Amino acid sequence: MIDGLLLQRGHLFPWTPVCFAIGIGWYFSLLSEPSPWLLCAAFTSGILILLFSRFLGVLGGPLACGTALVLLGLALAGARTHQVTGPVLAFRYYGPIEGRIVNIDRSASDAIRLTLDRVVLERMARERTPERVRVSLHGDVPFDPEPGAVIMTTGHLSAPNGPVEPMGFDFRRNAWFQRIGAVGYTRVPVLYLERDSGALPIFSARMDLASHVRAAMPGESGAFAAAIMTGDRSGMGQDTLQALRDSNLAHLLAISGLHMGLLAGFLFAGLRILFLLAPPLALRWPIKKLAALGALFGAAGYLALSGGNIATERAFIMVAVALFAAVLDRRVLSLRAVAMAALIVLVLWPEALLGPGFQMSFAATTALVAVFALAREVPERWRAKGWLAPVLAVCLSSFVAGAATAPIGMAHFNQMSHYGLLANLVSVPLMGLVVMPAAVLAAILMPFGLDWIALWPMRLGLDWILGVAHSVASWDGAVGYVATPLPVVLPLLTLGALFIILWQGRSRWLGVLSMIAAAVVWQQSARPLVLISQDGGLVGVMTNSGRALSKSRGAGFVAQNWLENDGDGAVQSEAAARWRTQGGQGIARYDLGGIELAHVQGKRALKQFKGCDKGDIVVASTTLPASLPCLVLDPKKLSATGAMALIDGSEGLQILTVRDVSGHRLWHGSGQAPAAPNPPQYVLIRPTSLP
Known part of the structure; x- marks a missing residue:
């Protein structure tokens, strides 16, 4: 040893x-x-x-x-x-909402969404008011958000929701680290109390730039250009976003390591060439180091202009480490440089470890550095020559990055693009050779009113990428769906891969055992037989043809997440058609092979509900009498436990709750019930067969 x-x-x-x-x-x-x-x-x-x-x-x-x-x-x-501790709304609020706009984006339902700080809520003390709230603008709301403006509206707010199922993604925790203490929506007009006072100059400049680019380049190409130049995706249509996801080109939209690296590389090469054109400067000064510092300042400006989210900050740190290595005459791309960047990110934002952005970017970078380090050891006679060398480098880069990030993407997003490698091979080179250089030139020429010169080739490149995305996404079998693995899978897979890359000697191949164990656990990861939402508004039963949902409309966010986690490409209405029986208006019943499951939806359905037998399960979206002989799961009980899952174990059906898995943490907020022992693991009659 x-x-x-x-x-x-x-x-x-x-x-x-x-x-x-x-x-x-x-x-x-x-x-x-x-x-x-x-x-x-x-x-x-x-x-x-x-x-x-x-x-x-x-x-x-x-x-x-x-x-x-x-x-x-x-x-x-x-x-x-x-x-990042801050107040979290402890109840459902309806009333006036006042605050300053600090971010503008779009929700999954394509509604404009505002993040507000300096929040004022009616009859609520300052110390109990959330530091930030996020409000979606629903309905016909003719409102053009102005960065930094103080606005007022009337809307609904509540604490950020917890996971939609046990072991699911914790939205509450994600909001906690963004200092968002309440989320909600409004359907009424939004009024300005104060126009932009200049307190957020970078945010205002960013949104002005995005508006200018969209005006100069109308359509989806302009929205794409604004997204990669400023991080503002509010102009992107849902169809385009879905096509980019299905073709595995969505990473081109996010300002991440690729964009920051391309921009810094273009600036570094451009400045170095510019310095070489001045012989007195080139002969007397270290122009390589000066170009690296200039590229670093340019990358810092891009970071500020793009909104400075964690993904972009992570990318900037990676680029900064590489540029400082050039200044210090060290190897720019090495595992030590990648490790330094990862360590800085984790020290500043430990929560980034849990996000797919951190995992995928460092997985791709680590794999690329390791593979190209091995490529340097290939004998000269076996290396590609001439035009074939850069072509093979692009193909190898896309393959390695895709292979390294594919398991992470499948685990987080429950889908894989079967033609993603092909789409990236014909799109990524154009992004580096045309789109990003044109974006830099457009920013330089914009003060002189000449940015149209650079925006024209940029539009051609983006039109090509969007055309590839829509074409590939339309092919038969373009997307495959994958069930969410158990939480232990990704750590096992990652540690195995890192052991192979980082450990020295033949014993490194022991990491393969960890990766095989991860694959076996993933393959055997079973989805819950029954899922119950936190408010009792939706029930899902796993059948031979996929999960059956108790209703075809309503609770759409929960339904979408359940089906995605199952690796099921169906929409809610299709999943609802799988539900076997109905028990009257607003009552959905399902026979679990010895256990009758009833879902009572609303007060009208409660009036028609005739009761239940011992051993049955009744889920309701409204409070039920406590005297019923069956297992009753209504909002009062579910609010204390969170969403539930019924697992078909060896001894029978066992109840697993969000509270069992997540425990009691700070991000559960002040509205969370006090810490208590885990609820009993009810063991019910085991189903004899699945319908």
């Missing part, structure tokens, strides 16, 4: 963010919030272990450092959670 560790000397730094990420993952997996004293103890212990690790020898030193980094990851994740 000592010989194996000696072989790792000089190659251990890339393991630093891995150990740090293990600590962060440990923190987010806890069922109860660790006390501040425990977090302080973990941080102090980690620092002390790091200080004394140098005295522990070849074997003990690296193990001690790894342990210290795990403890530091745990402590800093907890500190970040406390840092």
